[in-house]
Amino acid sequence: MTVATGKVSHARTDAAARRRPTTDRTRAERRLGWLLVAPATIVMLAVTAYPIGYAIWLSLHRADLRFPDDTELIGLGNYGDVLTSDLWWTDLLTTLFITVVSVAIELVIGMALAVLMHRALVGRGVVRTSILVPYGIVSVVGALAWQFAFTPGVGFVNQWLESDTAWLSSRGTSLAVIIATEVWKTTPFIALLLLAGLATVPHNLTEAAKVDGATAWQAFTRVTLPNMRNAIIVAVLFRTLDAFRVFDTIYIQTRGANDTESVSILGYNQLINRLNLGIGSAVSVLIFVCVVLIAVGFVKGLGVTISQGRTR
């Protein structure tokens, strides 16, 4: 931290002085800036950029930890294997189904919760406090609670419904339980982002609409929603990318049985159960590409500016 101690005898006077790149002052400031961001940047690069590069390299090789001596370059063979397998496409569809359905439900419930917190005459604190519990709870614990509730014999759900449905033994009901768990756990996040968005809509806009004869519903859909468009898109984008990575809930509740496997579970199984680094890395790279496509699609298609307000 001694690099910046040279020339500080005069306080900086105005912004123009900082823009001039030649003074000792700005040079010291630059060096300090780089020095301060370097550790965080290096850690982030070392644990994301370098491994994804290594994953691309691995995915072009036959790399099976059970036969370590057979490692050789095979080009796009692993991708061919993955993309021609039914399993990949089934898992991708399952993942997309879970993503779309859960984010859609979360958006509706999240908006309802946000409006409740924004408008509530009473109990605002109670609502906020209670929805923070699902957010903070360990995802494995949330998944277990829902799983036990729906387990025949153990759970109270069948007791109350007086049924003996084996919820987690067939595809449709399993997906319903998985989606319900995901919605329960992550709606608070959306609700809080939407609440922050609601707070940015000027109150007099909706009042003016009501004075002009709009009903409360019209004021909400025609004035409030368009004015918080960016907040909605950011919330949906973050949750979509998050939902696409769904792993914990499925791993705990079904381990991917009955065609409930997500692409993340597929990648994990290739690696940990089959020890096939080549195929596992190809799956990793494909998931990465999917996430980039979703993000780019949002940004280009909806013109969202996520970093707005972050850079000075």
Added chain:
Amino acid sequence: MSSRRSYWWGLTALVFVYALWPVAWIISLSLKRPEDLTDGRFIPRSVSWDNYRSIFESDQFLYALRNSVGIALISTVVAVTLATFAAYAIARLEFPGKSVVLGGALAVAMFPQISVISPIFDIWRRIGLYDTWLGLILPYMTFTLPLAIWTLSAFFREIPWSLEQAAQADGATPFQAFRKVIVPLAAPGVFTAAILVFIFAWNDFLFAISLTSTDRARTVPAAIAFFTGNSQFEQPTGAIAAAAVVVTIPVVVAVLVFQRRVVSGLTSGAVKG
């Protein structure tokens, strides 16, 4: 007016039940006696602490608890320290490449963690980080740095410039101005970032099951998934429920006590206009 009030209270009660029933249910399971576990009742017939006694007598759980606490705390301290440096530079200093750092942090926040599992698994095995605390601390830091950097730089921008200028006018170096003036003012922001980082590290499951194999570094969420009963015919439901309650308590308490900070941290930077 009173009917409107009861209408709001009704909605509030609905949200309360919706949000909290799984927690009540897992607590109920953890308090049931083994012979009541399959009675399907939401409220236990009688309360027993046997499940808690059994997990606190099991080395498997105690080691996992030790690992969870150690790994989450170290990740939090290191990640928040690095994020504080970076956020200070981003909010206060002029230097080329600032937007690259911010953009890169944003990319990391959206990064699919499963994509680095295969390569990290292989690299960690080669360099001896597999099944170690450091092997989990590094990914936890990485994936929490973006949120911590945004939260902190949002906080740092609110701090009045003039104080730092005054300190520098009085002869303080930029680093002294940072340490003696900004750090005390920024402490609430640092605290917010720390809670969010801790929650992530404490809750993680994917890295914990992929990068550990023994009691040496396995954390509680991973250990719960590998819990086995006394015999292969016995489902350790009661023990799992008790362990789940124990691991949930610290986070729920932290979230409830510091709820204002958690909310401001989650939404800072994410939604601006």
